[in-house]
Amino acid sequence: MKRYFITGLLIWVPLGITLWVLNLLIGTMDQSLMVLPAEWQPEAWLGMRIPGLGVILTLLTIVLTGMFGANFFGQKIIDFWERQLTRIPVVKTIYGSVKQVSDTLLSGNGHAFRKVLLVRYPHPEAWSLAFQTNVPDEVARVLPDEHVAVFIPTTPSPVNGFYFYVKKSEVVELDVSVDRALKYIVSMGVASSEARPGIK
Template sequence: MFRSIRNAFITGLVVILPLGVTIIVINFLLQKLGTPASNFFFWFLDRQFRDMPAVALALEIISILVVFLLITLLGYCSRFVIGRILLRWMEKLLGQVPFINSVYRTVKQIVDTISQQNKAVFQEVVLIEYPRAHSYVLGFLTSKAKGEPQEVTGANIVNVFVPTTPNPTSGFLLMLPDTDVTRLKMSITDGMKLIISGGAVVPPGEGEPVKIENPEEARGRSGN
């Protein structure tokens, strides 16, 4: 009986979770975006009239739509010469403000990295020995290391993001020689499923893994 109740409760959670998350997101938009935007756009209206529940809700929804419309127009304008000039001018202005300039540059770098077209942030699913020998962890190859890490080590270093389980949004970055990284043929989606499920959902194997070779060793073998 208790198992049946437990299963029914879990099923109810699965059914209601999407609706609950949707309500939370809508409530967040109304409170954090709709209310301030409504006060900004409709400041000229009488305060008592704006505080009426039906009017306040309507103004908040209209304000959210206006904000989304302005963001969309900004995206279109950035494609043209005048829009690009205005954006560069704004970036220069923000770059001269202490603290704000560092925050803006950091956020911009993250957004530019994520929004790069035709280049996924996670390129491949890889397997590495961590935190000791014969102990393996799943990671995602993001890119080849450049700059000072490459110069100091004198090796071909790759960047591997190792997410935590079951929350893959947090994790840590490892810079490893490419010879210490084993590529897997599973997709990024399957790798995420494996991490989120804590190993419960294991995708089927698709053949032997491919070792990332050191380019110098590969050239040496080809020369021989």
């Protein structure tokens, strides 16, 4: 009986969490319909609420914005509004930081998380997975030896973690993709049984 119960949990827990996350995402995106006038909202002319229509509106808005920002005139307008935002004290700090991170992570020519490393953390006898980022020029100039900037994510939530500068000679570069390393971290090492990462 206990074996059947555990087997049932192994089936339903991942499925339930997946459905919960999808429902949360769809519900959040559906809030975009609130920007439409009341008479334009699907519920007004369909007489019922259809989940997921906000997802279509959100994706359409993102694509149209991307098309607008990709041309010369659209880029000029966006640059103008960004200059205005950077003149507002608090907004400048928040917007600038978020934009820099998003540009680095989402842009095809960004340099974030290009290598997966092993670093000694939290003590000299332990190793942790880390992602190599960029060392600011101001920091590189004052460090005596060649260092690399590393982000050490926490488990099972890789969006939080620690940011360190480590001597390049003291890190081990892994022949592992960033996606697979993230899978190791989120699964708390369970997924690592699929394949052992090689070491360069």
